[in-house]
Amino acid sequence: MNVQEVLTDYIRELVAKTGQSMPTMDQPLLDSAGGVIDSMSLWPLIVFVEERFGIKVEDTDIMQENFQTLRALTKFIESKHS
């Protein structure tokens, strides 16, 4: 699975629990913009991303820009790999 597929699965599982609708690649992920990720679920997501992709999410990576959509997050993880 590529990065995008792994992330999409993760978010699909999350929305199944919360009953929200699955965001598209460009719909907001963060709850401040109406998305499914709030400050409680952001940490497990960061831990998952670090373990699954073997990257380190630095303090300065936890910017809204990197987590605002599935597309942004995919791009961020790919940029860490390259």
Next chain:
Amino acid sequence: MKTDIAIIGGGPGGSAAAMFLSPIGLRITIIEKAQSPRYHIGESLTGECGNCLRTLGLEEEMTARRHPVKYGVTVYGPRGKNAFWVPVKGWHPESGLFDTHTWSVRRSDFDHMLFTGAAARGVSVMQAEAVAPLFNGDTVRGVRVRTSGGTVEDIQSEVLVDASGQGTFLSNAGMLGRKVRGNYDRQVAIFSQVTGAIRDPGAASGNTLIFYRQKHHWAWFIPLDDEVTSVGIVVPADYYRAKNESKHDFLMRELHELNPELTRRLPEIQFVEEVRGISNYSYRLLNFTGKGFLCVGDSHRFIDPVFSFGVFFAMKEAEYAASSIESFFADSKREQPNPFAEYERLCDRGQDNIQELIDAFWEHPYAFSMLAHHRYPEDVIHMFAGRVYNEAPLPGLLAMRAINEQGRKNRVAHECSGSLN
């Protein structure tokens, strides 16, 4: 009249400076224009502010006066969930963090306790208004005052302490450097006091609560005694103007609407105090010390009221000012260009660090939450308590600084790309 140290203002900064200085046996005079007690806002004290009170030997009196005991602050997220708890913790160099408490206070009572406490320790107090500083060449040598009866008097001093609060006496007299607008200067606070508010049960009943709505839009809830709770709303000034309501109606509506958890805690709102408002209250004055003078607290800087640092800065800076003034009197030569330069650097460091904390809290709420809960919880507890004067910055503080810096870069990049399109 001659005194060794003249202090303008009998609020917590001025009174605490006088009390910290009283053991060294110098003549100290506080000049206060208002009748004490008087109303003031800023009622929640940080952990280290509690320690300033302990250092001054006031813990028993704080307990006897039944000021609500504060074990921490709960910040409620926008929908009343995801409460974020910041405990008040002390710190010991060998054993680390330990549980402790501080207080929240009705400022008229608290400030009066400090003011009369200073007088009881041999400090002279004078009810008069400071009119203008006095000079000998480029050195401040006192202050001209006008008493309530209209008599003008010159008070000669070796050191003049400006603790005039938001009155910013020495700045108005043109003595300080440039006034820099703070990051939160376009905000308005509307506030009053209520009875019948639902607090946390048991020992937690004295805790401070913060209710977050969205960026720069939040409410405070601070117990003042067994019955009365201080409540206030902080919003962008534009938002307040657009509502076009009286202060009373604005506060009433916001308290109902701002956050479901706040609504639950205020089933019936009975204001027991006038509804008041203040605006544009974040600023910084550069160069606030010099020959013969120094400033403490709001007289040189006020950041943002969200985490109760107002009285803390006044009292902590009073403590540092007292030690700096003591060294000044112990030095027989007194030839330094600015005997209080080190004090000024220390104050700047503390206030700059809190500025980083508050900027990160507002600008990067997700990152802030990750740092506070997962990556640097102890450092964030230190900072909220007010342990922000260490020369070596805490890793959590460095992380906030880096995040704020990254945020500024991203904003610039965003604005540049916006202007190209």
